[in-house]
Amino acid sequence: MPIRFKTLVGIILGLSMIRIGSDHLIRPEIFDSIVPDYLGFPRFWTIASGVLEIILGIGIILPVYRQSTARYFTFFLVCVYLANLNMWLNDVPFNGTLLSLKGHIIRLFAQLILICIGLWLAEIIGKKTKKTKSMV
Numbered sequence: 001m002p003i004r005f006k007t008l009v010g011i012i013l014g015l016s017m018i019r020i021g022s023d024h025l026i027r028p029e030i031f032d033s034i035v036p037d038y039l040g041f042p043r044f045w046t047i048a049s050g051v052l053e054i055i056l057g058i059g060i061i062l063p064v065y066r067q068s069t070a071r072y073f074t075f076f077l078v079c080v081y082l083a084n085l086n087m088w089l090n091d092v093p094f095n096g097t098l099l100s101l102k103g104h105i106i107r108l109f110a111q112l113i114l115i116c117i118g119l120w121l122a123e124i125i126g127k128k129t130k131k132t133k134s135m136v
Contacts, residue, residue, distance in 0.1 A: 010060050010121060013114075017057030017073075024050025030095040036086040049080055060121065067122055074118035081111050 024031055028046045035042035056076060059069030087094060088104040099107065119125045 006066075006121065007063060009117065010063070010066050013117065013121075014057040014059075014061030017053045017060065019057075021050045021053030021055075021057060024053065031083075034083040034087050034092055034094055036082055039082075049076075052076060070118045070121035071124070074115055074122060074124075077111060077115050077118060081108075084108070084111065 024046050028043060028050070031046040031049075032042040035045045039045055053076075056069055056073045059065040060073060062069075084104075084107055086092060087099065088107075091098060116125065
């Protein structure tokens, strides 16, 4: 039985989220510096986001939970963009690397693409309507 494209995307995205979440737990110091100052307690936010990324990654991999988890994943991506925006506005290096304007713009577009993928997995966008199904 061939694997569905949505399942393949869910597996790849889920494994990526688990990997990134694990990095937050294994090497939290590289993420602490990008937490916006106004949030306070950078280590807390680093660990909390890492745990959430692992949970969301598992949920996106599992077909039975994928659609509902993708909604939380999309909201999560919007929230964590605050760290990327903080890096951009305050010239905060990530792991010793300061991104150029082009780098920040690429990162923004990558985040927007991931948000669109989350909305697609949540079946908020790209869902076939009854009218579309009858035309096919």
